[in-house]
Amino acid sequence: MNSVALSNTDLLSAALLLAINGAISVAFGLRLELNLLLASVRMVVQVAAIGFVLKFVFAQSSPLWTAGVAMLMLLLAGYELIARQERRFKGWWSYGLGNATLLFASGVATLYAVTVVIAPSPWYAPRYLLPVLGMVLGSTLTSVSLALQTLAEGIERERGAIEARIAQGGTRFAAFAPLLRRAMRTATTPLLNIISVAGMVTMPGMMTGQILAGADPTAAARYQIVLMFVMAGAAGLGAFAAAFGGVLLLSDNRHRLRLDRLAPFASVR
Amino acid sequence: MLRIDYLSIAGLPPLSFEVAPGQCLAIEGPSGSGKTRLLRAIADLDPAEGYVFLEGVERAEMAGPLWRRRVRFVSAEPAWWAATPRAHFSPAARLDRLLATLGLEHLNLDQPVAQLSTGERQRLALVRALADDPPVLLLDEPTSALAATNAALASEFIKFQILAGRIVILVSHDTVQIERLATARLHLSDVVWPAASESAAA
Numbered sequence: 001m002n003s004v005a006l007s008n009t010d011l012l013s014a015a016l017l018l019a020i021n022g023a024i025s026v027a028f029g030l031r032l033e034l035n036l037l038l039a040s041v042r043m044v045v046q047v048a049a050i051g052f053v054l055k056f057v058f059a060q061s062s063p064l065w066t067a068g069v070a071m072l073m074l075l076l077a078g079y080e081l082i083a084r085q086e087r088r089f090k091g092w093w094s095y096g097l098g099n100a101t102l103l104f105a106s107g108v109a110t111l112y113a114v115t116v117v118i119a120p121s122p123w124y125a126p127r128y129l130l131p132v133l134g135m136v137l138g139s140t141l142t143s144v145s146l147a148l149q150t151l152a153e154g155i156e157r158e159r160g161a162i163e164a165r166i167a168q169g170g171t172r173f174a175a176f177a178p179l180l181r182r183a184m185r186t187a188t189t190p191l192l193n194i195i196s197v198a199g200m201v202t203m204p205g206m207m208t209g210q211i212l213a214g215a216d217p218t219a220a221a222r223y224q225i226v227l228m229f230v231m232a233g234a235a236g237l238g239a240f241a242a243a244f245g246g247v248l249l250l251s252d253n254r255h256r257l258r259l260d261r262l263a264p265f266a267s268v269r
Numbered sequence: 270m271l272r273i274d275y276l277s278i279a280g281l282p283p284l285s286f287e288v289a290p291g292q293c294l295a296i297e298g299p300s301g302s303g304k305t306r307l308l309r310a311i312a313d314l315d316p317a318e319g320y321v322f323l324e325g326v327e328r329a330e331m332a333g334p335l336w337r338r339r340v341r342f343v344s345a346e347p348a349w350w351a352a353t354p355r356a357h358f359s360p361a362a363r364l365d366r367l368l369a370t371l372g373l374e375h376l377n378l379d380q381p382v383a384q385l386s387t388g389e390r391q392r393l394a395l396v397r398a399l400a401d402d403p404p405v406l407l408l409d410e411p412t413s414a415l416a417a418t419n420a421a422l423a424s425e426f427i428k429f430q431i432l433a434g435r436i437v438i439l440v441s442h443d444t445v446q447i448e449r450l451a452t453a454r455l456h457l458s459d460v461v462w463p464a465a466s467e468s469a470a471a
Contacts, residue, residue: 160348167314168397169338178350254313254333 003214015040057126066126070133077102077137084145087152088263093249098144101241106133106140109234117226135206135227136234139191143235147187147242152262154179155250163257172251180243187239191232198228271340271405271436276310276319278303281457283319288453290404293427293437295447298457304440305345307457308407311438312342323405341403345410345440347394349382354393362400370429371395372422387414392423405436412443424449 018040025032057065078099088094110133114120120128155162158179165175173180198204199221206227210220252258270290275283281303288294296304310317313328313336321328321340328336351357355378358364368374371392376385385393391414398406411427412420424446431437431450441447447454 158350160344160346161350163314164344164348165350166334167312167337167342167344169334169341169401169403171334175350252316254316254329256314256316256333 003212054126054130057130061126063122063124066124066129069126069130073130073133073137074099074103074106077106077141081141081145085148085152087149087156089246089249090261090263093261094263097242097245097249098148101144101238101245102137102140104241105144105234105238106136108237109136109140109230112233113226113230117230131206132227132230136231139194139231139235140238142190143187144238144242146190147183147239148246150183150186151179151243151246151250154182155257155259155262159257159259166255166257170255172247172255172257175255175257176247176251180247183243183246184239187243188236191235195228195232198224204228270322270324271311271438272320272322273311274320274322276307276321277317278306278310281307286455288436288438290434290436291431292452293431293439293450295439295441295451295454296457297441297447297454302457304457305409308342308409308438308440312337312340312407314342338401339403340405340407341398342407343394343398343409343411345413347390347397349390352381354378354380354382354385357397358400364396364400367396367399370422370426372419388416388419391415392419395423395426399430403435405438406430407438409440410442411439412441412446420446 018036022033022036024030025036053069057069078095081098081102082088082095085094085098089097110129113132113136114125114129115123118128118132123129162175162179166172194202204224207217207220207224210223211217249261250258271288273284273286275285277283284307286294296307298304306315309315310319311321313321313333323336323339328340349357354376358378364378365374368376373389373392373396376389376393382390391411395411406427408427412423415423420443427437427439427450431452437450439447439450
């Protein structure tokens with residue numbers, strides 16, 4: 001497992017390529033150079049910080065530190081999820097549903113991956129748990145956010161049809177079934193696309209990283225395959241929990257449609 | 270017997286009244302006075318304080334869907350959840366007579382709902398509401414989109430439902446229809462808070 005270690009000089013010479021990008025922006029008046037600079041500085045700080053934090057946590061190898069970092073990752077993902085929602089739930093549920101879904105879907109998939117599939121010793125070894133959680137959170141975030149968005153958009157458009165079915169004596173589950181199905185379908189599609197083109201069109205980033213770090217490509221492929229399945233499981237669970245939870249929130253135990261629980265449109269960044 | 274007890278609709282004092290089987294209560298009032306909201310509250314489609322009893326059973330004593338199978342709200346703008354009319358009915362439903370009384374006997378139940386005229390859809394909504402024989406009908410402007418002859422057919426149809434012993438609450442702007450069908454009338458602009466009438470006088 002030997003690979004060329006990168007020195008600070010190497011980083012600087014790579015940054016030269018960014019300078020080309022900046023030069024193009026200046027030459028053609030794209031006015032992107034400031035954004036480019038800020039984004040790059042931000043990226044360097046973020047990635048370096050993660051490197052140091054992970055190095056520290058790996059050195060501790062304490063379940064408490066691992067759990068702490070995992071919690072932080074979940075909270076950041078939850079924040080990102082809320083920021084992406086165009087139409088949010090009112091009050092506490094706005095955060096509650098998204099975070100609970102992320103925690104549930106990512107937690108189940110990640111724990112299964114590190115306790116049953118990869119099973120390092122100890123199973124909570126941060127070197128395995130945290131990267132898996134990171135990838136799983138990424139795919140869960142996409143599916144949960146798509147499920148909630150489809151639901152919120154659809155409910156506005158299909159309000160009449162849903163209420164007609166409820167007025168006719170249908171349960172909320174019967175009334176919401178078409179929308180629920182569509183939300184889950186939409187939420188699962190991106191992952192399906194990623195899976196079907198992985199290795200053909202795109203070289204998955206994780207596998208690339210492992211190979212660059214000196215791993216045997218077939219071993220890297222095995223990891224990639226395992227992670228794809230874990231991410232698929234998490235995305236599916238997330239889509240189901242978010243869509244179902246959303247339906248429960250947007251209706252009550254008298255099977256009434258409760259659009260009053262949806263906040264007005266929020267500005268999205 | 271449908272009994273409404275202190276039912277709270279925003280902007281109105283708590284309402285109490287009864288409608289017996291074979292009776293039709295007409296609800297009148299200007300737009301925005303709460304006619305539709307009152308019907309929706311009785312059907313338990315919106316949360317509302319107060320009590321609604323059907324044959325002595327309060328709505329909270331049974332599941333929401335079960336209540337709405339008995340207390341049927343028919344919207345002024347009926348919506349459709351499936352592509353064809355037929356998909357909105359149970360396969361066992363006997364629709365021929367309902368369709369014929371509303372002048373829809375030639376309607377192709379397998380064509381897309383979107384291809385029906387507004388009037389056909391409104392009459393079809395009445396058929397849908399009656400298909401499973403609910404004892405209570407809450408009709409919100411049931412003939413608003415109908416041409417005169419079809420509106421007369423629909424009025425006749427509703428009259429028949431009242432004579433057959435259904436409890437009907439009717440919201441309508443058509444005074445002739447109200448004269449013909451209603452056994453009692455409730456004017457929502459007449460029911461005001463005592464405080465409101467005092468300040469209006471002052």
